[in-house]
Amino acid sequence: MAISELKLPASVRALDFANPALLAEALADKVAGQLRQAIEQNGVATLVLSGGRSPVMFFQCLARQVLDWSKVVISLADERWVPVEHVDSNAGLLKRYLLVGDVARARFIGLYRATASLQAAADEADQVLAELPPIDVLVLGMGDDGHTASLFPNSTNLAEAMQAEGTRRCLPMRAPTVPHQRLSMTRTLLASARLSILAVQGEGKLTTLRTAVAGDDIAEMPIRAFLHSSLEIYWCP
Template sequence: MNLKDYPDREFLMIELAQKLAGDLNTALMTHDTVTFAVPGGTTPGPVFDALSAVDLDWSRVQVLLTDERWVPETSDRSNARLIRERLLQDKAAKARFIGYYDGSDLSDAGVAKAAERIAPLLPISVLLLGMGADMHTASLFPGSDQLAAALEDDAPALMAVTAPGAPEPRVTLTAQALKSALAVHILITGRDKRDALEQAVALDDPMQAPVSVVLGAASVHWAE
């Protein structure tokens, strides 16, 4: 793990956007298309704002979410909505976004259809993740009934999961899909997340700290 401290959040967001752009550009030098996997939530919004203005060959960038609530994009809880509003703007509007929700029930067949859509995009070229104070990442939650299966090396790339206390089901990339990424970045802010990171490192147990599955290869970006 490479931990990078920043003097403030604004500087973090700008520097991380530049780093992601550099990784994407490097990948584009050797691949016809590249896959950029990103989280939802409000924290990465300023990173996306800065990144969307960067001059890249965005038409060759394929964007997918690390996880998604099974709700339409009209919902305030849709991660896809955030990505369209904050990342797929300006120059990055040329990127291709591959979403998960298609209006169907979240059945085995629905998950399989979503998995088929993203199969050609794997492995991930550049991965950006967040982390919760409970040490979850993507929708890999400690205590989840589906966690053990999602951590297996032979797990499918995408699984349906439930989050503790959440009103809707979700889909998430599994550990094997996250670990296959060529470049991994984790964005966290606040003292509680820094404390959680240190706890995850000490535990080194994916069942208690799911984020630990990617920490070894990750650059972690933190500001108070």
């Protein structure tokens, strides 16, 4: 089954790719093109990314793109509350695979803070994100449970995080898997992106998307909040 066979909203554009390498190259080309356009129009471009294992090839392709990275601001949709040196750190992942070479000239705004509590870390990150320019490109992932960023079903603070017009930019969240403690941008901030892209791989993710588009309870599957806006989905087996 191809993603184009799903009954997606008319505002959602779905693209199929034969393998992860082709998806990564196409996604990098798209993102870089949008960043160049934003720089030309506004003098600065803002990119918000998701972590995990799947984006590594995309990060490597994006790092080879030629553009004025000194005019790009990069941040993360979510983060594990672990130091940058920790194997599970999304910031650490970016530093290894994206923020290298010319891309190191970009300004990186991370979410992790070495505070006494997760709540304090989220409060500090919320204030720092006030400096984030308008988001030009947002690249999201999705879990098999329908979570995106660290907006997990049944997570503490989910109702506040999913407010369409909330005042918070970042909230503490709790994942069902280790590491449990997370920091996540809220729906309000994520949904403000000029271009949102969902990048997913595997037949399991098609099954999850099929379930997501068949319902409307965003607390049950937070990805639903982003499937009814202007969105591009990149998928490969």
